[in-house]
Amino acid sequence: MPRVAAVDPVRVGDSVTIGVSGLDGLVRELAARGYKTVGPTVRDGAVVPGPVSSVAQLPRGVHDEQAPGSYRLRHEGDDELFGWAVGPASYKGVLFPAEETLWRARRDGQDAGVDEVRDARRPLAIVGARPCELAALEVLDRVLLGGPVVDDRYAARREGAFVLVAECGKPAATCFCTSMGTGPAAAASASVSPSESRFDLAIAEIVDDEPGASDERPDAGAQVSRDVRVGPGHRFVVTVGSERGASLLEHVAHVEASAADRAARAGVLARAAAQMGRSLDTDGLAPLLARNIDSPRWQDVAQRCLSCGNCTMVCPTCFCTDVDDVTDLTGAVERRRHWASCFDLAHSFMHGGPVRSSAASRYRQWATHKLSTWHDQFGTSGCVGCGRCIAWCPVGIDITEEAAAIRASDVEAAGAGQTRGER
């Protein structure tokens, strides 16, 4: 990449450094450009997406501790804005609401009018999604936009959405994005996306004045933009992913990222990768699970699984929905769509009863769909390694542990030949 002085126009692929006020400026500029800005906020003891119009609303000094069946926030009073891993709610809920009305009609049998219900088309800006969440949106893109029939409601929200990714420096004990190739760097999941510009901007937060990082000023040759110097200390190294991301940056103070800043970002990401709490061996995993449909491990996990569906509700890629027709006394009818769970008995119901009545068959459906048949259906894994299903399972069932157990008891020795499940 050619070195570009910061007074030159910012270009796609550039790496620049901004301060906290610069990030604040980006958020404010997005709002000024008409975007509905959504980002990480603290609500009910968790980091969840919420309205964000300035950095003051971000989770400053908030950190999380996650473990199977456990999620707790710690407020340490420090200045870090992105010092947490993912919370229970993903950006799926912003683009694909938990409940929405599809259409309204009359039920008198004569009036044949059906009126589609649509959102106001205000463009969305996601500020501070993790790389695994960007990867999850790309999985949803495949599911909801990549097939022969698209979900036009999701499409309307997704198209034109501005995405500012916060690269990950503080993975939780439940995280395994490195195994899934989705983080901790924003560029990690490039293979998932068919589009060239996966994000508009990606920021890596640098707070600590580490030896070697803090002592260096931006490159001596780097010019200062708008008379505001961006120095060491609390800063963000920004990777520019799109033209509109570049144009947004022109509105805030920025300098070309110094060698020290780039090294600091690399250090943050390398430490994050090294601190990844869990791992999942994906080598041959899809066919492995396909040929172990009768594994006794499914009965074992069913002894622990409550079939509560929490894992499906927190999963950023679970897309199953039900529809209900809701009527009122005036004769109006509306069809509402809401998230559904494959742990619900009704999910597989046909006349005569549910297909999957045992807990074992329902956990198997969920896990094999995520890690195996998703590849058949959509050409990608359904898991991005965010670890939410582990933290939010009330009994702490760990999908990485279950997959490893099935691998350990594989009906075929490793390296065995093609099977019916091979693909």
Added chain:
Amino acid sequence: MIAPTEDAGRAVADGAATGTGAFTPAPYRVVERRVETDGVVSVALVPDSGEPVAWRPGQFNMLTVFGVGEVAISMSGVPGEGRLWHTVRDVGAVSHALCGTGVGDVVGVRGAYGTAWGVEELDGVDVVVVAGGIGLAPLRGAISLLARRPSGRGRLCVALGARSPDQVIFAEDLEIWRELGAEVELTVDAAAPGWTGSVGLVTAVLPQLSFDAGRAVALVCGPEIMMRIVARALVDRGVAADAIRVSLERNMQCGVGLCGHCQLGPLLICRDGPVRAYGEIAHLLGERER
């Protein structure tokens, strides 16, 4: 990924022709209603505006009774009739409401969805059709087209199973198909006074049918257990597993591969089915609670 059949692409083009969002039903009106047997009703639908959706035998529509809900129902008519026939068994809230509709009532339609039997490919091929109960409904259009192939373009054998003589649907059609030269065998699980035909599983009448197993194509629709048993019997007879087409069923809610309900292993039945080659999916039918 599952390779889409040639049917899948066509199905989508048909579905897109409704012109509105993927989840919005188009208003159709009931123009004729026929009681087939106790608890089974056929309704003919025409759109309030425009032409009925184009479809091919084996495909299905999502039918809405406003205020009650939506279900997936195969077309039971013959393409080109200018109206959409659906044959519905009264088993749940929506099917009950559909059975209760009368001429002039509005029914919402989305479709046509899913893969078809592919009767266009069957010129010059012996075809054996095996249906159980209301499984005959999605096959009626296919049989009607196949029975009208020019003579010498392949034999047509039809084996039907019903619970009892009074549960036989489309009885008049059976006679028409026989007159057109098809071999039609009927068997019931339980006979009734006056019944002189076969009693027993539909597999019992398969040996009576004369078709060239080595070059025959089979179209099978019925309960999943019935389709497994019939497919195995046909394979034993010498029919290639990939030449046996079955119509799969799972809970369908959206019809367009977006709601996740109708999964059967790697398949989304509404998108990748309902019609699939038995050879491809035999292992899935053999897995409990899949």
